[in-house]
Amino acid sequence: MSAATQFDVIVIGGGLVGAATALALAHADLKVALLEQRRPAAFDGAAGFDARIYSLTPKVRQWLAALGIWQQLPQQRIADVQRMRVWGDDGGHIEFDALESGGAALAYIVEQAPLLDKLWRALEAQPNVSLLTPARPEDLAWGERDVALSYAYEGAGEPAQRCSAQLIVAADGGESWTRGAAGIEVKRRAYPQRAIVANFEIEGEHGGTALQWFRHDGVLAWLPLPGRPGQISIVWSAQEQTADELMALDEQSFSERVQLAGGGLLGDLRLTGARACFPLRLLRAQELVRPHLALVGDAAHCVHPLAGQGVNLGFEDAACLAQVLSERGPQRDCGDFYLLRRYERARKENVLLMQTTTDALQRLFSKDSSWIRRLRNSGMTAVGRADWLKRRLAGHAMS
Ligand SMILES: Cc1cc2nc3c(=O)[nH]c(=O)nc-3n(C[C@H](O)[C@H](O)[C@H](O)COP(=O)(O)OP(=O)(O)OC[C@H]3O[C@@H](n4cnc5c(N)ncnc54)[C@H](O)[C@@H]3O)c2cc1C
The missing domain is CATH 3.30.9.10 (D-Amino Acid Oxidase, subunit A, domain 2)
Structure with missing residues (x-):
C-alpha cells in the first residue's frame, strides 16, 4: 500500500454534480481529489445531439x-x-x-457530454485537484480528525492506494457506495x-x-x-x-x-x-451530513424528472457546500460537523419542497x-x- 496523500476534500463520483463540486471546492482554494470509476469520454462535437x-x-x-x-x-x-x-x-x-x-x-x-467534458477539462487545469480515475473506493476509515480512503485503480494487479481528507463528499449517484459505507439510511420508492x-x-x-x-x-x-x-x-x-x-x-x-x-x-x-x-x-437520504461527510446530488436525493430538476438540485448542493466551506474561517476544518450542518439546513427545505411537489403531481395525474x-x-x-x-x-x- 502506498504512502497516504492528504487532501482537504475527497469527492467520490465524477458525474456532473461530483465534477462541479470538485471544481467549486478547488476555486475555494481547497486541495481536492476526485475519484471516478469511468473517466468521461472527450467531447469533439462531431456527433449529433446527446440523448442525455x-x-x-x-x-x-x-x-x-x-x-x-x-x-x-x-x-x-x-x-x-x-x-x-x-x-x-x-x-x-x-x-x-x-x-x-x-x-x-x-x-x-x-x-x-459537452458539459461533463468541460468540467473535467477545467479540473485537469486546476493545480490543486488530483483526478483518481478509473478507480473505485474500497474502504473508508473514519478517524477523529480525518477519514482514510482505500481505493484501487481499475486493471489487474494494481496495488491498493490510500489517501485521507478532512471531508469526504458522496457524489456517487442514487446507489451511492459512499452513503452505504457510512451507514446512512435512505427512504426510497420506485x-x-x-x-x-x-x-x-x-x-x-x-x-x-x-x-x-x-x-x-x-x-x-x-x-x-x-x-x-x-x-x-x-x-x-x-x-x-x-x-x-x-x-x-x-x-x-x-x-x-x-x-x-x-x-x-x-x-x-x-x-x-x-x-x-x-x-x-424517489430517494431521500435521512442525513445529508455526518462528521467528515457530506452528500450531494443523486447520492442525497432522487426526484421524478417531470420538472427536470434533479441535476439542478445537485448543482445547488455543490454551490451551497462550496460557499459554506469557503466561509469557514482559518481555524475550522472542512469536516467539522457543525459547519456541515449549516449546509444540511440550507439544502433540506428546497430538496424536500421539490420532492414533495413532483411526487404529488406524479400521484395526482396517476x-x-x-x-x-x-x-x-x-x-x-x-x-x-x-x-x-x-x-x-x-x-x-x-x-
Ligand atoms: C430521464 C431523465 C431525465 C432527466 N432530466 C433532467 C433535467 O432535464 N434536468 C435536471 O436537472 N435533471 C434531470 N434529470 C436528473 C439528473 O439526471 C440527475 O439528477 C443527475 O444526473 C445526477 O447527477 P449526479 O452527478 O448526482 O449522479 P450520477 O449522474 O449518477 O453520477 C454519479 C457518478 O459517480 C460515479 N460512481 C458511482 N459509483 C461509483 C463508485 N463506486 N466508484 C467510483 N465512481 C462511482 C459514476 O460513474 C458517475 O459518474 C433527469 C433524470 C432522468 C432519469
Missing part, C-alpha cells in the same frame, strides 16, 4: 458561468426555452412565458414508470417552446434543441407496460406514437439516434377517478389564469 439532455435553470447557468464553464460550452448546441405550454389529460392548460416572467429564458437545454429519452427531427417549428403533457399513462415532455433542421429531445415518463411497448417499437412506429401523443403539434417526427430508458425512483381528473385539470387552468400565481411559479422555477 438537461433543462438547466437560469440560476444554475449563472453559477456555471461563475465557474468559467458556461462560456466554454458550444453555444450553438444550447437552446433557450422561451415559452412552456403544459396540458392536463382533460382540457387543463397552462402557459409560461420568459418575457412575462421577467427573464431572458425560462430554462436552457444543454447536453450532458415509481411504476420508466423514462424514455430520445431525439427527433421535426417537420414544424418549435419556436423555443417546451411542451408537456400530463397523460393518464405518464408525463411526456418535448424540449427544443437548437439549429436547423428543427429538432427536439423528449422525455416520456411512461407506465412500465407502456414503456416496454414503446421501447419494443421499430423507429418509424415509435416516432408515430410520440407524434400522436403530442397531437402532431410539430408535424412529422423522425427519430435521430438511439432511445434510452431509465427506471424512476389517479384514475373522474372527479380527480376534473379537479386536476380545472386547477391547472385556474392557475394559468391567475397571472400573479403563474409569475410566482415561473419565478420559482427560474431561480
Whole structure:
C-alpha cells in the first residue's frame, strides 16, 4: 500500500454534480481529489445531439458561468426555452412565458457530454485537484480528525492506494457506495414508470417552446434543441407496460406514437439516434451530513424528472457546500460537523419542497377517478389564469 496523500476534500463520483463540486471546492482554494470509476469520454462535437439532455435553470447557468464553464460550452448546441405550454389529460392548460416572467429564458437545454467534458477539462487545469480515475473506493476509515480512503485503480494487479481528507463528499449517484459505507439510511420508492429519452427531427417549428403533457399513462415532455433542421429531445415518463411497448417499437412506429401523443403539434417526427430508458425512483437520504461527510446530488436525493430538476438540485448542493466551506474561517476544518450542518439546513427545505411537489403531481395525474381528473385539470387552468400565481411559479422555477 502506498504512502497516504492528504487532501482537504475527497469527492467520490465524477458525474456532473461530483465534477462541479470538485471544481467549486478547488476555486475555494481547497486541495481536492476526485475519484471516478469511468473517466468521461472527450467531447469533439462531431456527433449529433446527446440523448442525455438537461433543462438547466437560469440560476444554475449563472453559477456555471461563475465557474468559467458556461462560456466554454458550444453555444450553438444550447437552446433557450422561451415559452412552456403544459396540458392536463382533460382540457387543463397552462402557459409560461420568459418575457412575462421577467427573464431572458425560462430554462436552457444543454447536453450532458459537452458539459461533463468541460468540467473535467477545467479540473485537469486546476493545480490543486488530483483526478483518481478509473478507480473505485474500497474502504473508508473514519478517524477523529480525518477519514482514510482505500481505493484501487481499475486493471489487474494494481496495488491498493490510500489517501485521507478532512471531508469526504458522496457524489456517487442514487446507489451511492459512499452513503452505504457510512451507514446512512435512505427512504426510497420506485415509481411504476420508466423514462424514455430520445431525439427527433421535426417537420414544424418549435419556436423555443417546451411542451408537456400530463397523460393518464405518464408525463411526456418535448424540449427544443437548437439549429436547423428543427429538432427536439423528449422525455416520456411512461407506465412500465407502456414503456416496454414503446421501447419494443421499430423507429418509424415509435416516432408515430410520440407524434400522436403530442397531437402532431410539430408535424412529422423522425427519430435521430438511439432511445434510452431509465427506471424512476424517489430517494431521500435521512442525513445529508455526518462528521467528515457530506452528500450531494443523486447520492442525497432522487426526484421524478417531470420538472427536470434533479441535476439542478445537485448543482445547488455543490454551490451551497462550496460557499459554506469557503466561509469557514482559518481555524475550522472542512469536516467539522457543525459547519456541515449549516449546509444540511440550507439544502433540506428546497430538496424536500421539490420532492414533495413532483411526487404529488406524479400521484395526482396517476389517479384514475373522474372527479380527480376534473379537479386536476380545472386547477391547472385556474392557475394559468391567475397571472400573479403563474409569475410566482415561473419565478420559482427560474431561480
Ligand atoms: C430521464 C431523465 C431525465 C432527466 N432530466 C433532467 C433535467 O432535464 N434536468 C435536471 O436537472 N435533471 C434531470 N434529470 C436528473 C439528473 O439526471 C440527475 O439528477 C443527475 O444526473 C445526477 O447527477 P449526479 O452527478 O448526482 O449522479 P450520477 O449522474 O449518477 O453520477 C454519479 C457518478 O459517480 C460515479 N460512481 C458511482 N459509483 C461509483 C463508485 N463506486 N466508484 C467510483 N465512481 C462511482 C459514476 O460513474 C458517475 O459518474 C433527469 C433524470 C432522468 C432519469
